[in-house]
Amino acid sequence: MDRSSGPSQRCAVRRGRVLLPSLVVLCALLTLVAPGVSRRAAVTDVLLVVDITRSMNVRDMAGESRLEFARSRLKAWIAGRPCGSRVALGLFTERRSLTLFEPLEVCADYASLTGALEGLDWRMAWEGDSLISRGLNHALSRAAALEAALLFVTDGHEAPPLPYEGPTAFRGESPGGVVLGVGGTEPAPIPKFDDLGREDGFYAAEDLQQAPARFGAPPPDAESRPGYHPRNNPYGEADLEGSEHLSRRQDAYLSDLSAARGLSYLTPEAGPDRIEAALRAAARVPARQMTLSQSLAPLFGAIGAALLAALWLASLFPRQTTRKT
Numbered sequence: 247m248d249r250s251s252g253p254s255q256r257c258a259v260r261r262g263r264v265l266l267p268s269l270v271v272l273c274a275l276l277t278l279v280a281p282g283v284s285r286r287a288a289v290t291d292v293l294l295v296v297d298i299t300r301s302m303n304v305r306d307m308a309g310e311s312r313l314e315f316a317r318s319r320l321k322a323w324i325a326g327r328p329c330g331s332r333v334a335l336g337l338f339t340e341r342r343s344l345t346l347f348e349p350l351e352v353c354a355d356y357a358s359l360t361g362a363l364e365g366l367d368w369r370m371a372w373e374g375d376s377l378i379s380r381g382l383n384h385a386l387s388r389a390a391a392l393e394a395a396l397l398f399v400t401d402g403h404e405a406p407p408l409p410y411e412g413p414t415a416f417r418g419e420s421p422g423g424v425v426l427g428v429g430g431t432e433p434a435p436i437p438k439f440d441d442l443g444r445e446d447g448f449y450a451a452e453d454l455q456q457a458p459a460r461f462g463a464p465p466p467d468a469e470s471r472p473g474y475h476p477r478n479n480p481y482g483e484a485d486l487e488g489s490e491h492l493s494r495r496q497d498a499y500l501s502d503l504s505a506a507r508g509l510s511y512l513t514p515e516a517g518p519d520r521i522e523a524a525l526r527a528a529a530r531v532p533a534r535q536m537t538l539s540q541s542l543a544p545l546f547g548a549i550g551a552a553l554l555a556a557l558w559l560a561s562l563f564p565r566q567t568t569r570k571t
Contacts, residue, residue: 273549289534291332291334293336293396294333297376299371301429301436307429307430312428319517332394333349335359340373340376343385348392376405379413390421395531396421400427401428402427403429404499416506416507420507423528424510427496427512429495431495434493435493438453510527510528512524
């Protein structure tokens with residue numbers, strides 16, 4: 247062994263024991279000060295509206311209900327949005343969309359946003375009807391007033407069924423956005439609840455209206471239906487039986503509604519990144535130019551932790567080396 251290397255090694259270890267604590271303290275101070283780097287970015291506000299009608303309780307999303315799946319997917323989407331962007335939250339039932347609060351910043355108010363989202367429940371509905379086209383139109387009007395794009399989450403189940411003339415048209419300026427469909431593609435039973443909110447089986451065919459309300463023009467095929475009479479029964483009898491007590495995701499219907507309103511349509515397979523990309527592409531409201539600051543505190547914290555580990559490893563070396571005779 248080269249004896250001259252002993253003193254130099256001991257000096258290096260001593261210098262490390264002095265230098266490392268100083269660097270750890272410096273990194274800790276920088277973490278507390280939290281310096282950052284600034285950059286310009288265009289961000290878009292979004293009004294998020296979630297369907298809370300009874301069909302959203304159907305458990306056809308890998309064991310989860312549609313509403314549970316929507317809450318989980320939307321929390322991940324909010325977490326991935328850039329700081330500076332804002333999200334407002336609303337709920338849909340009957341024919342209207344109720345805005346719970348106006349746009350909040352996703353980083354500073356993340357806990358409030360996700361907490362409110364987690365609290366959405368079918369018991370908050372004020373009516374049992376689910377008039378999707380009217381609720382979507384109302385949400386679009388509200389989003390336009392907020393100068394925000396719309397993210398509307400629903401299974402597309404209309405209850406009662408659409409009238410024979412079809413969905414209500416939208417007569418306004420669309421702010422753009424996305425309709426996110428949730429639910430399975432196979433018909434599934436809708437859970438029923440008692441007066442105390444406890445699950446009590448499923449809806450049967452006789453529990454729900456199986457045909458549109460009989461007002462307005464009859465369907466085009468009315469004359470070929472059993473029981474048709476031009477004066478006494480212009481609708482016939484073929485619409486008295488149906489499967490409205492079963493629910494599935496209405497892709498074709500939601501896609502048509504979206505296209506007619508300048509919106510993109512996505513299915514549940516779309517992850518948070520794809521939802522965000524579709525919103526940016528479909529939004530018709532002007533983006534806000536902001537200066538965003540990216541904190542360097544996590545970087546300095548990680549460096550400090552690594553140096554602290556190095557200091558601990560240095561303490562394992564003996565302070566004196568044994569000379570070999």
